[in-house]
Amino acid sequence: MILGFDVGGSKISMFLSDRNGNILRRSRVRTPDFKRPEDLIEQLVTMSRDAEHAAASDIETVSVVFAGAVDGKRGIIRSSPNLFGGIEIPLSDILEDILKKTVYIENDATATAISEKIFGNGKAFSNFIYLTLSTGIGGGIFMNNRVYRGSLGMAGEFGHMVVDPQGPVCGCGRKGCFEAVAGGKAALKIMDRIKAYERSECLRQTPRENVEAKQIFECAEKGDPPCLEVVGELTKNMEEGVASLINIFDPEAVMVGGGLSNSKKLVYESIEKNSPSLLATMKRDVKFFRTSQVTVELSPMAVVLYEEEIPGFNIERIIKEMKERITVAREKRDGF
Ligand SMILES: [Zn+2]
Known part of the structure; x- marks a missing residue:
């Protein structure tokens, strides 16, 4: 299974997908009180373990998309104006040590460009x-x-x-x-x-x-x-x-x-x-x-697919599922 996180200034979105492109779980938490990088790491670890527990299956890969200056190749957050300022955090290494999984990390806009290439109009x-x-x-x-x-x-x-x-x-x-x-x-x-x-x-x-x-x-x-x-x-x-x-x-x-x-x-x-x-x-x-909301939301997944070949991963299926989920969320919000 693949776990994707999108860490913004005020919230973390998460989704869990199997290796065929079925979304198994999706959630969102507010993050107003991150004073130190440790708080973010603890939050990501807790959410990863909860997701694994709920799905009763092993997560192989974790992908974190982050709003800030991220060195995706080396897995380092160089600075994050919305969270911790100029503190450098080797987030991939830390999470890999704790979770014992492959961890990718990418700047959110770069990840969306990758997602455009894999899921969006960028394909062409x-x-x-x-x-x-x-x-x-x-x-x-x-x-x-x-x-x-x-x-x-x-x-x-x-x-x-x-x-x-x-x-x-x-x-x-x-x-x-x-x-x-x-x-x-x-x-x-x-x-x-x-x-x-x-x-x-x-x-x-x-x-x-x-x-x-x-x-x-x-x-x-x-x-x-x-x-x-x-x-x-x-x-x-x-x-x-x-x-x-x-x-x-x-x-x-x-x-x-x-x-x-x-x-x-x-x-x-x-x-x-x-x-x-x-x-x-x-x-x-x-x-x-x-750029569609689906493309943005699938950006953590796109980072994984860009780095790894996943045989049998059904791109059309995950786009369809994400679209349906976004529509349901929108209808709920609008009071349907
Ligand atoms: Zn400027």
């Missing part, structure tokens, strides 16, 4: 990039049919490409990073600068301190003019950033994920339409795809 391409547009901006690179991790596993940090040296200060300390002008936090900064909150009846239904990018996008989707201005400026910055990435990587395709891209018309379609045309002097034929 040898060269593509994955871009996630959310509070932050991250990415993964697939080149010549192989994932590209860089020398230390840090490649694909698209969010920290400087696009405006005079721009706002980024979380990384530099000014005008792509993320600082086009990520979710940038939406709030633009809102303040152009006084969109004060001018927007729609936004003012939420107290100022509770406004996140999500509310700005929701109001913009309803046609609220000040919020449309914010999203318009943000999207322009996204288009510029994506155009530069196309210039650098010359990809066959760009896969776009992350919460902000759910705004299909305002964000995704604008990027698809306008980014390549910013490079008008060099004719490009880049295809765009939205």
